[in-house]
Amino acid sequence: MVKLYCDVCGKEVTLEEGTLSWRDDGNALSDFRITHKEDQNHPDPKHVAYIHLWIITGIAGYTRFTELLADHWEKGYALKDYKGLKKALDQISTYIWHKSKENIQKSTTRL
Numbered sequence: 001m002v003k004l005y006c007d008v009c010g011k012e013v014t015l016e017e018g019t020l021s022w023r024d025d026g027n028a029l030s031d032f033r034i035t036h037k038e039d040q041n042h043p044d045p046k047h048v049a050y051i052h053l054w055i056i057t058g059i060a061g062y063t064r065f066t067e068l069l070a071d072h073w074e075k076g077y078a079l080k081d082y083k084g085l086k087k088a089l090d091q092i093s094t095y096i097w098h099k100s101k102e103n104i105q106k107s108t109t110r111l
């Protein structure tokens with residue numbers, strides 16, 4: 001079973017208690033991090049946007065998030081934290097990949 005880890009406290013974070021959060025200051029997106037909801041810890045809380053892990057680890061939520069990014073690039077937003085975004089997306093896509101493999105294994109053992 002693949003697990004997700006909090007970028008702030010380093011402990012395991014479950015889908016129910018975690019978020020992917022970032023900073024949206026009106027012209028740039030930055031500070032992408034996967035954390036427990038109470039560990040988001042961004043310097044300026046009123047510019048913080050987030051999505052729950054249980055939503056973004058579903059295909060619909062994941063594609064919605066990529067749409068949201070595309071909408072921001074279209075508006076001329078800068079991406080200030082490529083590494084953070086890449087790290088977060090990597091954790092999430094690895095999670096989805098293992099999850100879908102488990103489902104395939106479950107359905108083939110049932111046959």
Ligand SMILES: [Zn+2]
Nearest residue numbers: 006009036039
């Ligand atoms: Zn944490």
